[in-house]
Amino acid sequence: MTTTTIAGHPVDVNDEGFLTDPQQWSEDLAPELARLAGLSLTEDHWRLIRFLREDHAARGETPTLRRVATATGTPVKELFALFPGKPAKKMAYVSGLPKPKGCV
Amino acid sequence: MTAVDTAPLVPSFDAPEGSGRKLAIICSKGNLDMAYPGLILANAAVGEGVETHLFFTFWGFDIITKATMADLKFSFVGNTAMHPPGHSGLGVHHMLGALPGATTAATMLMKKQLADLDVPEVPEFLDLLVGSGAHLWACRMSADMNHLTADDLHEGVEGIISAGDFIELTEGAQLLFI
Numbered sequence: 198m199t200t201t202t203i204a205g206h207p208v209d210v211n212d213e214g215f216l217t218d219p220q221q222w223s224e225d226l227a228p229e230l231a232r233l234a235g236l237s238l239t240e241d242h243w244r245l246i247r248f249l250r251e252d253h254a255a256r257g258e259t260p261t262l263r264r265v266a267t268a269t270g271t272p273v274k275e276l277f278a279l280f281p282g283k284p285a286k287k288m289a290y291v292s293g294l295p296k297p298k299g300c301v
Numbered sequence: 302m303t304a305v306d307t308a309p310l311v312p313s314f315d316a317p318e319g320s321g322r323k324l325a326i327i328c329s330k331g332n333l334d335m336a337y338p339g340l341i342l343a344n345a346a347v348g349e350g351v352e353t354h355l356f357f358t359f360w361g362f363d364i365i366t367k368a369t370m371a372d373l374k375f376s377f378v379g380n381t382a383m384h385p386p387g388h389s390g391l392g393v394h395h396m397l398g399a400l401p402g403a404t405t406a407a408t409m410l411m412k413k414q415l416a417d418l419d420v421p422e423v424p425e426f427l428d429l430l431v432g433s434g435a436h437l438w439a440c441r442m443s444a445d446m447n448h449l450t451a452d453d454l455h456e457g458v459e460g461i462i463s464a465g466d467f468i469e470l471t472e473g474a475q476l477l478f479i
């Protein structure tokens with residue numbers, strides 16, 4: 198495990214750079230995580246980030262892209278527009294959660 | 302052991318579009334259990350930023366045909382999987398698999414397992430892939446053999462093209478034949 202500094206906060210990350218402890222995440226970390234992932238957060242991003250945080254807290258796992266789409270009523274196309282390239286991973290990263298494990 | 306880094310360690314989010322990674326998946330079988338591997342792998346690839354193309358040919362054409370796509374079957378007959386979905390240790394004699402109702406029961410069982418895992422049914426899965434930016438292509442020869450046109454196919458299918466066209470547009474792609 199490695200400790201890295203993001204937005205002035207020391208956080209534990211795995212060898213890929215994902216936060217290993219969701220408790221170390223706070224809302225003031227998200228803009229910097231987003232910047233590192235090449236994103237600039239809008240209210241649309243925040244709505245999804247809050248869903249990811251709540252869903253992870255409730256179910257103990259990071260929701261897959263499809264779950265985010267169906268549970269928030271957001272078209273998958275829009276998720277790709279908001280988090281281009283690797284949306285599931287980027288959403289998880291900015292939300293301070295592990296990569297989703299589910300296949301679909 | 303804990304190391305302290307000053308520069309933040311960031312996952313690699315570089316979309317592989319830059320690296321030109323492409324995946325071509327040829328779906329040639331229309332059984333329920335042969336449709337899903339291609340769809341799931343395509344979904345995984347497109348979610349990783351890989352340019353993904355699927356080519357539906359021969360029985361795989363059923364996956365994108367409106368009349369059949371919601372009604373694909375899992376059968377024990379002629380199948381390498383000789384056990385009911387979810388019951389790996391339980392063998393089914395191949396003659397039993399041919400009894401009336403066996404395919405219907407096995408199909409229902411598999412569909413329930415997929416639904417329990419929140420895996421969408423085939424038509425919705427195609428919507429998901431299209432929404433994610435995957436490209437769906439129908440095989441010209443299969444369309445001709447089945448006397449079908451674009452109107453008979455899922456709306457997300459971009460075109461009915463020849464095998465040669467598909468090979469051309471997936472130049473340099475990694476290839477999966479299912």
